[in-house]
Amino acid sequence: GQQLNQSPQSMFIQEGEDVSMNCTSSSIFNTWLWYKQDPGEGPVLLIALYKAGELTSNGRLTAQFGITRKDSFLNISASIPSDVGIYFCAGPHSGGSNYKLTFGKGTLLTVNP
Amino acid sequence: DADVTQTPRNRITKTGKRIMLECSQTKGHDRMYWYRQDPGLGLRLIYYSFDVKDINKGEISDGYSVSRQAQAKFSLSLESAIPNQTALYFCATSEGTGGNQPQHFGDGTRLSIL
Numbered sequence: 001g002q003q004l005n006q007s008p009q010s011m012f013i014q015e016g017e018d019v020s021m022n023c024t025s026s027s028i029f030n031t032w033l034w035y036k037q038d039p040g041e042g043p044v045l046l047i048a049l050y051k052a053g054e055l056t057s058n059g060r061l062t063a064q065f066g067i068t069r070k071d072s073f074l075n076i077s078a079s080i081p082s083d084v085g086i087y088f089c090a091g092p093h094s095g096g097s098n099y100k101l102t103f104g105k106g107t108l109l110t111v112n113p
Numbered sequence: 114d115a116d117v118t119q120t121p122r123n124r125i126t127k128t129g130k131r132i133m134l135e136c137s138q139t140k141g142h143d144r145m146y147w148y149r150q151d152p153g154l155g156l157r158l159i160y161y162s163f164d165v166k167d168i169n170k171g172e173i174s175d176g177y178s179v180s181r182q183a184q185a186k187f188s189l190s191l192e193s194a195i196p197n198q199t200a201l202y203f204c205a206t207s208e209g210t211g212g213n214q215p216q217h218f219g220d221g222t223r224l225s226i227l
Contacts, residue, residue, distance in 0.1 A: 033215050042117075042203050042218030043156070088155065090216075100171070101216060105155040 003027075004089055006104035014112050019076040021107045023089030032072040033090040033101070034063050043088055047074070079111050116140045117219035119204050125225045126194055134189045134222050136204030145187040146205040146216060147171075147179060149198075156203065162187055194226045 006023050013019060023032070031050055035043035047058050049065035049072060056063055062075045076083055086106040120135045136145065147159040148171075158171030160179040168179060176198060178190045191198055201223050205216040 035218075040220070042205075042220045045215045045217065048215050100158060100161065103156040105153060 004091065004102055004104035006087075006089055006107050008107060009105070010108040010110070012110045012112065013079055015079060015081060017079050019079055019083070019109060020073065021075075021087060021109075022071060022073045023104050024071040025091070026070065028069040029072075029091035030069070031092050032063070032065050034061075034072070034074050035088040035090060037086040037088065037106070039085065046087075076109075079109075081111050081113050084109060084111050117204055117206055117217055119202075119219035119222050121222060122220065123223045125227065127227050128195055130194050130226075132191045132194050132224070134202055134204075134224070136187045136189070136219060138185050138204075138206045140206050140217060141184075142206035142208050142217075143184065144207045144214075145181065146207075147177075147187070147189045148203045148205065149173065150201040150203060150221075159189065159202075191224075196226050199224060199226045 004023050004025050033048050034046045036046050037043045046061055047056050047063040049056055049063055052065055052069050053067050054065040060077045064073045066072055072089055074087060086108050088106045089104045090101045092101055117138045126132055143164050146161045148156040149159055150156050157173050159173055159177050160171050162168050162181045165181050165184060168181060180188050201221050203221050204219045207214040207216045
């Protein structure tokens with residue numbers, strides 16, 4: 001089946017630093033979604049990407065849909081303590097079951113004040 | 114008020130008990146989903162439903178059943194709970210048209226089976 005590989009698995013950074021994480025697959029995806037999960041809460045959609053090469057920002061967050069359609073990147077600039085959480089990439093299955101999402105295993109981000 | 118509400122938020126129970134987790138939504142979405150989350154494994158799909166008359170198994174449906182009582186309600190049951198079903202469970206919804214609609218999640222139910 002389709003799999004999404006996220007890296008790194010975890011990151012420990014200082015407040016104010018920029019962060020970069022990525023998601024790759026051996027399969028082509030037509031949509032990339034980035035979610036954030038705060039402790040004790042459900043995942044919340046951050047950014048949705050629908051076109052290869054697309055670069056989309058949401059505040060300090062920027063995500064890109066890779067040209068090959070097999071990868072996506074999420075960058076966070078000038079990190080703050082509330083950026084702590086688990087970041088998931090996700091994409092719909094190809095073909096007739098494209099309403100089902102495949103999730104990566106997540107990147108755990110810790111920000112030291 | 115939350116758009117996707119899950120009850121209970123936490124539950125501790127014993128092996129062999131029947132458990133029902135409830136999910137209700139005010140988003141008006143047709144599609145609803147149940148996932149479980151385990152440390153290091155991400156989110157895995159248990160069941161999904163396109164509408165009240167449509168129920169489908171996900172990748173890990175064994176040991177679970179679901180009921181779509183109305184467009185806004187989708188419940189997950191564990192008929193006879195076992196310890197390896199201890200996990201965080203999430204309900205999600207998405208719009209019914211188009212395949213690439215993002216899913217919106219509830220805040221989860223933390224289930225512990227002793």
